[in-house]
Amino acid sequence: MPGILIADRDATERAGISWLVASCAIPYDQVHTAGTMAEVFQVMEAHLPQVVCMELDMIDKAHWERFKLLVAQYRPIVLVTTSEATFERAMQGIELSARDLWLKPQTPEYIRRVLTRCCQERSGDERLEPGAGSVQGLRKEISYLDLFLPGSSPVGQQKVMLAQLEDARRHSELLDFFSGYPFRDKPVLLPTKDAIAAVFPADASLSWSQWHQFGKRLLMDWEASSDAPLFLVIHDAEDSEQSLQQKYEQASQALHLRFFKGYRQVSMVEGSVNWLMIDPFLTPGEQRTWIDMLHSGNREQLKQWLYAHFFYKDEPYPEPGLLRIRLTSILAQVRRYMKSHGLDSALLEEAYHRVFETILYAPILYRIVTELLLFINELLDTFNNRGDEIKADVIEQALRYMEGRYTDPALRLEDVARHVDRSPAYFSTLFAQKQGSSFRQILTAMRVKEAQRLLLETALSVQEVAERSGFVNANYFSKIFKEKTGTTPRLLRNQKKR
Template sequence: MIPADKWEVIRPFIQRVSQVIVITAEPTFQKAMQALELEAINLWMKPLSLSMIRHDMQSAFRKLSNQNDVEERTVSYVDYESLFIESDEAFSYPVFLLEVEDLKDLPHLRSFVKQYPFSVRPQVLSTSERIVLVFGSHFHDEVERARTLLYEWSYVSHTPMAIAVHTRQQDQSLQEIYIDLIQAMELTFFTGYNQVFETKDVGTWRDFDPFLSVKEQNEWIDMLSEGDRHRIRRWLRTEFFAFTSPYPEPGLLRTRLTSILAQVRRYMLKSQMTDDKYEKHYKSTFDHILYGSNLFRIVQEMILFIVRLVETVNNTPVSHRDAVDHALAFIRKEYRNKTLTLSQVADQVQLSSAYVSDLLSKQYGRSFSEIVLNYRITYAKEKLLSTDLSISEIAEAAGFHQANYFSRVFKENIGKTPREFRKTT
């Protein structure tokens, strides 16, 4: 028999066995109660009788054979089509979904499941990405049994696995259950593997627009142009590491990450960082976004790529073409500053004012003053339509010294005064 201090640890493993015979050298009431708790066929006490051993072993094999026949008949009707085809027939028995983080270990998981001593033998439906366990009878503590299965898998493999358990009460077809299990399994994208998820705890995904707004695009242009690694890290971690339930749909998050990577790609091309080393790292990061199983690792990989890229650019001598881009980024950042001058921009790129003016004119077909004025008028147009600020307040915020001058140049460029623009647009 099992020592008293080990009983609670060993009991769950013994209960998974279909037929139990208990043997003890201590014929006490406590040992008899343990045998009853395990629903043992018999409690053997030394000395043993050969006829009793033969009788109990034959009885155990007979019951085991009958039980296997019942289980086979119970679950044999379930097929793969039931997972994918709509049906009005409700399925009321437990269903588990198993998924390993590394698909290379899926054959190992199939072998593990085949040999695992389930107390109720499930039908195993294996797909190219996951394994479905369909049980043919009810049992208690589905979640606890899933945790035990996960625990024992950790002893035979270093590959993380997650299990989703169907725990919703309403009548559902096997196809509907399978869809719920897949959605529950998608939580691994946020919380990782080595966990058991319950379908009853999964709600609807939170919807959002995944693409960068104009403001966010400009923010990324500035961060990359300025080579601000700390700000880039902070932006990505704030954006992607603070999610709580209800979680956003994982596919939309992947889209948002690719939208950010598109800005990085433009920065690569502009900075002429297109050698094989960075092209491979870029493609690897893109693959991580599309196929990575965990959001945290995807973002960490993205941070690593962007920071290395920015550090290389920062340590590369600035060409005159790059100087124009840096100059424009500085203008975009400071155009609302009334005291902004061409000499300040020239100081930023370490070139003469006359040469910067010439570069801007050749690159953009406008002078420094015209570029600044265009940014200020664009800002003023946005505020005229989206706020109730007065004309003078908007002029002040946009970087104009006087409201009258603002109104005059606004009409020259837009064809209407600020007040007319606000009323008629």
């Protein structure tokens, strides 16, 4: 009878597999364990175990070549385990001519079945041929290598279904559900970090509509037993030349369709998802539109803009990552609104960062847009409650800016509006409401007052007074001066002399 080496850094894992071998009466005559690479080398060289169950994560670079050499020399059946479903780990399994790859945590039943088969093979002296570098064709069951390694998975009519819960921590519940589900054709279940992959046999021949109906029935049965939202992708391609790895990769891409469709849906795919490429950043015109909508407080207009730009009913959908960038670009305009209106309390800052995290990580687009709208409404409500105080601050900022620049003939309302981060139309209305006069009237009054001072306190000519007061020319200055004071600049100066 063959011997087995169980190598794992976790003593609990070693004890668990050892117990499984003993309790299930799997006929290994010797069971060795190792928690370090030094122990692995000692057991392999001293006892020559015919089966090695090896944790890949414990093999560091310094010991990798020696371990490969021992495997090539003694040619045991190698089973590899890992907690990381990555391409690198799968490649390491291939280099070791591994019979199977177990992604932790693996079910006891599956471990028992594989160890029993390996024991039977070694008992019958079913060894790998020297120099064999491929595991394809040697495994009787689909494994993780078929999903992750190009070229290692079989080509055929197998169907791939991916099942994803919103809360990945509850995938163990879903796995238990699938394990006991009365499938007509029992699939191989392979849990990954993000989803549970189910590979159905090639003879599970159903039409496209039948697969869709099957998916909907599976959803209904799951929802009857659980409150966890589920999203299903079924890859049903007619191309029999596709490998399982290709089908799994395309189905994984389709998992991102839930961003638009939401959970409790079945998505049928037969190839790669064709995403629509868009410019993720707001144009200057769109930025101005957002600033105007926020300053005017038009909630309905804000809502309709977001609905029109982010609710997609038909494919092709924009690439989700680009949409997230576009949403952060909008949030940047909201941030400008907050800063310019003094909406920077601790609670609003916390809410802002929460919305930012939602945009980056929330799985459903509709929820992101809803959270963004709720936050904008909260800002507008806060602004309305503090409106008079905030508006007064804005006008004070504007007046101070004008007082420092009124001598510039080119000063315009648009310049001041930009300084206080308001749209020109909104600023003009707000300024008139608070000051009782228009922007042009206030600016002219500042210039006339300065001209009066210069005429009375200096010997500057009327032309020089006009230029230093911000008027374009002396004639226009004289006209405006008389309208506002009832006298001309020269008469005012003559009155001073007398």
